[in-house]
Amino acid sequence: MHIGTVRSFLAKAGVVAVALVTVGAATTAAAANPADDTGGPAAGKPHPKHGGTVRIAQRPNDSPNVIWPFMDVNQVTSINIGEFQQFFFRPLYFAGRDDRIAIDDDLSPARAPVWSADGRTVTVGLKKWKWSNGEPLTGRDVQFWINMSKAEKEHDGYYTPPMTIAGTTTNYFPDNVVSTAVSEHGISITFDQAYNRTWVLQNVLTTITPMPRAWDVTGPDGARGGCAADAVDSPTLKADCDPVFRYLSAASVDKKTFATNPLWQISDGPWKLKSYDAASGAYAIVRNKAYSGVHKPYLDEVDFVPYKDAETQYADLRAGASSPNALQIGILPKSHAARYDPNDLQAGNPLAEQGYHIAPLTYLNSIDYYQLNFRSTRHGKLFRQPYFTKALQDSYDQQGVINGARKGWGHPTIGAVPAIPAGNPLSPDAQQHRIKFDLAEARGLMAANGWDLTTTPAVCRNPGTGPGQCGADIAAGDKAEFDLDYQAGNADLPGIMASYRTNLAQSGISVNLAEVPVDRLQTEASLCTPANPDGCAWDAVMYGGWVYSPQLYPTGDSLFATGAAANVWGYSDPHLDQLIAKTITSNDIQDIYAYEDYVNDHQPVIYTDDVVAIYEVADGLHMPVQDPFEGYQPEFWYYTG
Numbered sequence: 001m002h003i004g005t006v007r008s009f010l011a012k013a014g015v016v017a018v019a020l021v022t023v024g025a026a027t028t029a030a031a032a033n034p035a036d037d038t039g040g041p042a043a044g045k046p047h048p049k050h051g052g053t054v055r056i057a058q059r060p061n062d063s064p065n066v067i068w069p070f071m072d073v074n075q076v077t078s079i080n081i082g083e084f085q086q087f088f089f090r091p092l093y094f095a096g097r098d099d100r101i102a103i104d105d106d107l108s109p110a111r112a113p114v115w116s117a118d119g120r121t122v123t124v125g126l127k128k129w130k131w132s133n134g135e136p137l138t139g140r141d142v143q144f145w146i147n148m149s150k151a152e153k154e155h156d157g158y159y160t161p162p163m164t165i166a167g168t169t170t171n172y173f174p175d176n177v178v179s180t181a182v183s184e185h186g187i188s189i190t191f192d193q194a195y196n197r198t199w200v201l202q203n204v205l206t207t208i209t210p211m212p213r214a215w216d217v218t219g220p221d222g223a224r225g226g227c228a229a230d231a232v233d234s235p236t237l238k239a240d241c242d243p244v245f246r247y248l249s250a251a252s253v254d255k256k257t258f259a260t261n262p263l264w265q266i267s268d269g270p271w272k273l274k275s276y277d278a279a280s281g282a283y284a285i286v287r288n289k290a291y292s293g294v295h296k297p298y299l300d301e302v303d304f305v306p307y308k309d310a311e312t313q314y315a316d317l318r319a320g321a322s323s324p325n326a327l328q329i330g331i332l333p334k335s336h337a338a339r340y341d342p343n344d345l346q347a348g349n350p351l352a353e354q355g356y357h358i359a360p361l362t363y364l365n366s367i368d369y370y371q372l373n374f375r376s377t378r379h380g381k382l383f384r385q386p387y388f389t390k391a392l393q394d395s396y397d398q399q400g401v402i403n404g405a406r407k408g409w410g411h412p413t414i415g416a417v418p419a420i421p422a423g424n425p426l427s428p429d430a431q432q433h434r435i436k437f438d439l440a441e442a443r444g445l446m447a448a449n450g451w452d453l454t455t456t457p458a459v460c461r462n463p464g465t466g467p468g469q470c471g472a473d474i475a476a477g478d479k480a481e482f483d484l485d486y487q488a489g490n491a492d493l494p495g496i497m498a499s500y501r502t503n504l505a506q507s508g509i510s511v512n513l514a515e516v517p518v519d520r521l522q523t524e525a526s527l528c529t530p531a532n533p534d535g536c537a538w539d540a541v542m543y544g545g546w547v548y549s550p551q552l553y554p555t556g557d558s559l560f561a562t563g564a565a566a567n568v569w570g571y572s573d574p575h576l577d578q579l580i581a582k583t584i585t586s587n588d589i590q591d592i593y594a595y596e597d598y599v600n601d602h603q604p605v606i607y608t609d610d611v612v613a614i615y616e617v618a619d620g621l622h623m624p625v626q627d628p629f630e631g632y633q634p635e636f637w638y639y640t641g
Contacts, residue, residue, distance in 0.1 A: 046622050046640035053301040054621065054637060056329040057313045060489035061518055063281025063306055067264050067273075068252030069209040070148055070245075073565040074522050076157035078547055082631020083304075085209075087285050088267035090293070092124065092142065092208045093201065095552055096627030097636075101365050101423035103201070103552075106294050107633075109137055109210065109268065110186075113201060119194035124205065125186040131212045132267050132290040139187035141210035143180055144228035146189070148211070150174040151227065151241035155249070158207045158551065161563040163581050165574065170581035172557060173204045180232050199584045202552035212266050218243040258283070270297050270635045281306040285634070298638035309489050321355030321618035328621050332358070332614040335491050340408030351616050359615040363421040365549065365628040367413045369605035370484065370542035375528035375570035377536045379482040381473040387445045388471075388480075389603035393435060394442035395503040398609040405492045409614060413545070413607040415600035417554045420610075421628050424554055427593035433600050435607055442507040446480065451508055457481040458508025481510040485524065486542040488515045497542075518543050527568045535568070542608070549629030555583040556595060560604050571604040 064084035066075045069091075086094070094107035105112070111125040129137040153159045153174070160172040171192055181188040191200075216228040226240035234240070251261055255278035258264060264273060270293065271285040284303045287296070307313040310333040317330045338348025345358045372383040372392075382388050398412040414433050417424050447453055450462030450470040457479040460470040470478070486493055494515065501511050516524070521543040528536035546566070548554050558564050561580050562572040579595040617623045622638050 046638075048298055048622070048638040049641060050298050050638070051300050052298075052639050053303060054299055054328045054634070055303045055305055055326065056632075057316070057327050057331060058281065058304050058306045059331065060307050060309050060313070061487075063304075064283070065255065065281075065519075066252050067258050068248050070145070070152075070155075070211075070248070070252075071157045072155045073157040073568060074526065076566070077522075078549075078630035081550070082627070082629055084283075086269065086631060087271035087634075088264070088269045088273060088288075089209050089211075090129075090269045091206055091550055092210060093206045095202075095206060095549060096365075096629045096631060097633055099360075099362050099421060099626070099628050101421060101552065101628055103206070109293070110205070113205065115197060119197070120192075121188055121190045122197075122200060122205075123186060123188040128292065129268060130290065130292045131214075132265070132272070132288055133212070133214065134290070135212065135214075136184070137210055137212075137268055138184045139182040140228055141212060142187045142208060143182050143232070144211045144213065144216060145208045146174055146177065146180065146232055147227050147230055147237060148241055148245065149208075150177065150232055151238045152245050155245065157565050158558050159565045160557050160561050163561065163577050165578045165581060170585065172584070173207075174232075177232055193585065196553075196584050196587050198587070199553050199555060199557075203555065203557065203584075206550040206552060210268070212268075214266050215248060215263055216244055217263075218247050220247075268292070270295070271302075274301065295635050297635040299634060302634045302637075310491050317351055317356065317616055318354060326618070328618040329359075329623060330356075330616050332616050333491055334405060334407050334409060334614070337407055337409065337614055349616075355619050356616040357619055359617045359623050361612050361614075362626045363411075363612065363628060364547055364610070364630055365418050365421065365424070365552075366545055366547040366610060366630070367416060367418055368545035368608045368610045369413065370486070370540055370608060371525055371569045371605055372540050373525075373528065373535075373538050373569050374572070375536060376539050377528070379539050380528075380570075381471075381478075382480065382482060385449070385471040385474070386603065387449045389606065391442040391445045391507050391509065392504070392606050393603060394438045394445070395507060395509070396500055396606060396608060397437040397503065398435065398607070400437065400499075401496050401609045405496050406609065406611060409612045410609050411612070413610050415596070415607070416556060416560070416604075417596050418548065418610075424548075425589060425592050425596075427596045429593075429597045430600060439503060439506050442504075442509075446507050446509070451480060453508040456505050456508050457510035479510070480508050481512070483512045483514065483539040484542065485514045485516045485521060485538070485540070487518045487521060487544075489518070493542075516541075525568050528570055540606075545608070545610075547630050549631075553583075553592075554596075555592065556580050556599060557584060560599060569605070573602065573604075576602070576604075 062079055064080045066080045069085045069089050090109050092110045093103045095103045097104045109127055109129040114123045126137055149156050162175055163170045176191045177189060178192050179190045213228050216225045218225045225244035227244045230237050230240050258276040259273045267288055270288055270291045272288045274284040274286045276283040284301055286301045313330055314333055316327050336350050341347040349358055374380050374383050402410040411420055415430055446458055450460055450468055451458040452461040460474050460476055460478045462469050463474055463476045465472050486497055497513050504511050521541050524538050525541045526532055526535040546559055551558055557580050559566050562577050579598055582591045583595050620640055622640055624636055626632055
């Protein structure tokens with residue numbers, strides 16, 4: 001999923017255990033801390049209190065804006081999913097508690113899947129799980145989601161179209177679903193062939209959020225729809241689902257009715273939405289007393305407090321944990337943090353005297369990058385030259401950013417599969433892979449491919465597609481320049497981006513920088529098509545990266561495959577598509593390694609440093625490590641004493 005902010009899409013269970021790969025210099029926050037079970041740095045074993053309210057700061061300019069858990073690609077963000085929707089609506093399989101890349105059985109409404117002998121049918125049994133209106137969660141609620149996904153593929157943010165390679169077609173979900181069999185207690189799903197079982201569990205079943213049949217309506221009058229009742233291969237499926245989709249998707253973005261619309265009051269998670277302020281993005285959640293799962297909340301309420309910038313939030317933290325309307329959880333801006341000390345997180349904590357301690361660090365199962373628009377009508381022809389994108393990567397100093405502006409609180413992104421936290425299937429080559437900061441190489445690449453570096457931006461002096469020439473579609477006199485928009489509201493970024501601009505200039509590349517609100521960036525970064533000419537106008541955007549959640553197996557099928565919903569930058573490589581297709585049908589670990597090594601040697605995005613958030617937590621509040629998919633589980637928070 002997209003990361004919604006620069007930590008901070010929408011995002012964190014691995015089956016192959018690997019050793020933790022230490023990345024970068026020793027000054028980085030790369031070694032994971034053990035989960036803390038204390039209410040503060042010096043507290044003993046905590047004694048939970050029931051009740052109370054926690055006020056937590058939202059990241060600047062980043063409030064949830066979609067409540068229905070069926071979203072298009074621009075809505076699939078970690079904020080909407082892990083910090084909003086999953087409080088109320090549980091996915092079939094829930095992943096990530098306590099900073100572990102693993103599916104959590106306790107928090108999942110489904111039991112472990114059972115496979116047929118031929119590997120084509122998976123049966124998902126459901127626990128005795130209920131909706132807050134008293135109705136049981138059944139296989140029909142799962143069918144409802146699958147039907148909606150199949151009927152509304154163009155609106156499914158996880159959709160990847162079929163791949164036809166060398167005369168063989170590989171289908172992704174839901175195109176690969178042949179039939180289903182529904183019962184009160186579960187559902188069986190039959191696919192068109194046998195698939196990698198890890199991929200089915202971690203990249204298909206984790207994306208399914210059961211939907212109550214009360215949502216199968218076409219309007220506010222409650223007129224019944226036919227989407228949930230259809231068979232997946234019904235000829236009337238789209239006609240039955242379309243009106244339901246139109247009504248629910250419109251209601252899902254009507255922020256002023258999030259807390260009052262009866263649709264969204266029906267939940268099966270541990271929380272219910274108490275209030276939502278459409279103007280500010282502030283919202284509050286309270287215990288769902290009808291929650292049928294284990295781990296019911298200790299707290300009565302959690303209030304999410306919006307901020308326009310990090311400094312305003314820091315001022316409220318500085319007022320102290322005992323001040324009126326104090327924050328109990330906030331994020332310490334790097335500009336006010338002490339340098340990272342791996343032996344003592346509390347060393348130099350500027351808010352210790354204000355009643356706060358630094359929580360154990362959470363390492364997201366993520367990669368950070370900025371996106372290049374390979375279909376940009378302005379400079380896409382530059383991005384389609386492998387030497388040019390390599391020069392862009394060579395000019396970004398990840399370790400320098402971490403040691404400088406980040407003060408050691410972070411680690412480099414090494415490629416398409418996260419090295420930290422441990423648990424992903426890292427190939428032997430990937431474990432040694434390093435993305436270099438090498439300005440000499442960047443300059444050499446530009447000079448060796450026909451560019452005159454006596455001016456900035458450099459000018460193409462040797463057009464053509466042969467050795468030593470600028471490449472396809474680049475004409476004599478074309479300039480090495482592009483635009484890069486990045487997220488507003490992050491105090492570190494202007495300086496980081498200014499340094500990057502200076503580095504690029506040494507290779508003759510000129511970048512025009514603009515600081516843009518995150519909601520505008522999410523709209524701007526759309527796919528260039530004849531029906532969407534606005535998607536052809538942008539060059540590059542930076543507003544986060546990708547967290548491998550709820551699709552956990554890092555195959556790239558929803559990110560780098562041609563036509564994948566999240567691939568809004570229009571990257572296409574037929575050989576990469578072939579490798580990705582192999583990873584979803586084969587259970588051989590060497591096939592995921594082959595994909596990984598290939599994508600690491602190419603440049604579908606420009607990788608940037610992976611930031612670690614510094615959470616300040618009020619003393620006496622137990623907030624364990626969060627999940628590695630940028631979600632919260634406030635049902636595990638409690639006051640001690």
